[in-house]
Amino acid sequence: MVWISNPVSRLSGRILPPGDKSCSHRALMFAALASGRSVISGLLEGDDVLRTGEACRALGANVKQIAPYTWEVIGTGGYSQPDDRIDFGNSGTGSRLMMGAMAGFPIRVDLTGDESLRSRPMARVLDPLKSMGADVKGEDPDRLPLTLIGSSDLQAIDYTPPHASAQVKSAILLAGLNAKGTTIVREARKTRDHTERMLEGFGIELTQEAVGEGQNISIVGGQSLTPVDFTVPGDPSSAAFLFAAGMISPDADVTIEGIMTNPTRAGLLKLAYDMAELEDLERHTISGEEVVTVRVTGSGRVKRAIPGQELTAAMIDEFPIYAVLAAFAEGETRITGAEELRVKESDRITATVNMLRANGVEADELPDGFVIQGCNGKVPGGGVVDTMHDHRIAMSALIMGTASQEPVGVDDIAMIATSYPEFFQHMRTLGADIREA
Numbered sequence: 001m002v003w004i005s006n007p008v009s010r011l012s013g014r015i016l017p018p019g020d021k022s023c024s025h026r027a028l029m030f031a032a033l034a035s036g037r038s039v040i041s042g043l044l045e046g047d048d049v050l051r052t053g054e055a056c057r058a059l060g061a062n063v064k065q066i067a068p069y070t071w072e073v074i075g076t077g078g079y080s081q082p083d084d085r086i087d088f089g090n091s092g093t094g095s096r097l098m099m100g101a102m103a104g105f106p107i108r109v110d111l112t113g114d115e116s117l118r119s120r121p122m123a124r125v126l127d128p129l130k131s132m133g134a135d136v137k138g139e140d141p142d143r144l145p146l147t148l149i150g151s152s153d154l155q156a157i158d159y160t161p162p163h164a165s166a167q168v169k170s171a172i173l174l175a176g177l178n179a180k181g182t183t184i185v186r187e188a189r190k191t192r193d194h195t196e197r198m199l200e201g202f203g204i205e206l207t208q209e210a211v212g213e214g215q216n217i218s219i220v221g222g223q224s225l226t227p228v229d230f231t232v233p234g235d236p237s238s239a240a241f242l243f244a245a246g247m248i249s250p251d252a253d254v255t256i257e258g259i260m261t262n263p264t265r266a267g268l269l270k271l272a273y274d275m276a277e278l279e280d281l282e283r284h285t286i287s288g289e290e291v292v293t294v295r296v297t298g299s300g301r302v303k304r305a306i307p308g309q310e311l312t313a314a315m316i317d318e319f320p321i322y323a324v325l326a327a328f329a330e331g332e333t334r335i336t337g338a339e340e341l342r343v344k345e346s347d348r349i350t351a352t353v354n355m356l357r358a359n360g361v362e363a364d365e366l367p368d369g370f371v372i373q374g375c376n377g378k379v380p381g382g383g384v385v386d387t388m389h390d391h392r393i394a395m396s397a398l399i400m401g402t403a404s405q406e407p408v409g410v411d412d413i414a415m416i417a418t419s420y421p422e423f424f425q426h427m428r429t430l431g432a433d434i435r436e437a
C-alpha cells in the first residue's frame, strides 16, 4: 500500500516525542531482573518494546500497563524457563540484549524474529556468550531462529568487541552480571551508554574508565538489581525526524520538547545547530539524563555539515534522515566509516541511496557509507521509495516529501509502529500532508 507525503508550505507546532526506545527496552528487562515492583513512565509503546515486555513476561515477570505509557513490572530476581518460543519481531536490541541477560540462568529458550531480524548477524553476541559458558543450537550459528541454553556457571570474560555496538557491549555486561568473576568490555569508541547508566540506577556497581575515544567497563558478577521507578526521556532518534522536518520546511516554527541530549546519542542534534536555525528553549533532567526543548525556525535553507568519525556511533540510527538533510544542502556530502549501517533492519546504505535516487537526488554507495550531491533546497521528489520494510527509511522518505518539489511516496508504512507509533499523528499536528495514495 503506497503512502504519499505531499509538499507543504509551512510546518508549525509543538510536539513531545515518544520515550526513548533504547531506554524503554532496558527499563523493562532490568525491572524484570530485579526482585519486586518497578514503575516505568513514558515507556515507548512501539512494537519492538512491547515484544521485550512480552519476553519478560514469558521469562517470569509480571508486566502490565497501568496507565497510558506507564507500566508496572514485578520482577522475580531472575529469568525462569518460558513455555514457548520467544519472538522478538523486528528488534535487534530486544533480541541481543535479552540473549545476554538470559545466558546466566539455567534455561533453554527458543528465539526467533521477523524476516528482517532473521537476516541480521547474531554471532557478534553469541560468540562471546559461548566463551562465557552458554550454549547455542541452530541451523546457522549467526542467525535466528536458534535455541539459547543458559548456565548458572557462566565465567567472566575480558572482551574487545570488533564492532562499535552498544548491543554487543550490553549483552556481555548483562551476562557478566551473573558470571563468576569480573567481566570487562573494552570499547575502542564509546557507544550509547544506557546500559551502564541504567544498571547503576537499578543498584548495580560497575566501573567505567575512559581510554582515548573509548572506554573499559568492568562489572563484578553476582550482583542483584533493586527495583526502581524510572521515567523514560524523549527519544532523540524519533525527535530527529521532527527537527529535520522543521529544518527543510520553507516556513517552519517547530518546537520539540524533552529531547534526550546524552552525548552518546545526540550526534545529529549536535550537527543540526550548524545546519539550520535551532534555538534551545529549556533544559532539565529526567532519570539522570538531560533533556532539551528545541525550536526550529527558518525558511528551509540547510547548510552542509559533515560528522567526524567521533559522531558516527552517536548518530548511527540517524543516517537515513541525515542523508535527507544532506540532499537539501548545497555541495557534496561524503560519509565513510559507517559500515554498521549495512546490518540494521535493512542495508541502510543501499536503502538510503535508493531512496534519494528514486527522488532525483544524485547519490552513490561506498562500502562503508555514501556520497550525496546536495540539491541546494530543491530536491525533485516524485518517486516511490522501496523502504525495504525499514521504519527509519519510511519516516525519512515521508519527511523528504514535506519539502521536495513533487510528492514522495513509500511502499510501506507498517514498520513505523516498531519505533514511533505516533509519527503520523505528530506530523499531522505540524501540518504535514501524508496520506494513502
Ligand SMILES: O=C(O)C1=C[C@@H](OP(=O)(O)O)[C@@H](O)[C@H](O)C1
Pocket (backbone or CB within 6 Å): 021, 022, 023, 092, 093, 164, 165, 166, 167, 168, 170, 192, 316, 317, 340
Ligand atoms: O543498544 C541499543 O539500544 C541500540 C544500539 C544500536 O545498535 P548496534 O549495537 O547494533 O550498533 C542502535 O542501532 C539500535 O537502534 C539500538
Ligand SMILES: C=C(OP(=O)(O)O)C(=O)O
Pocket (backbone or CB within 6 Å): 048, 090, 091, 092, 093, 094, 317, 344, 345, 392, 419
Ligand atoms: C537499528 C535499530 O534498532 P534495532 O537494532 O533494535 O532493531 C533502529 O531502531 O534504528
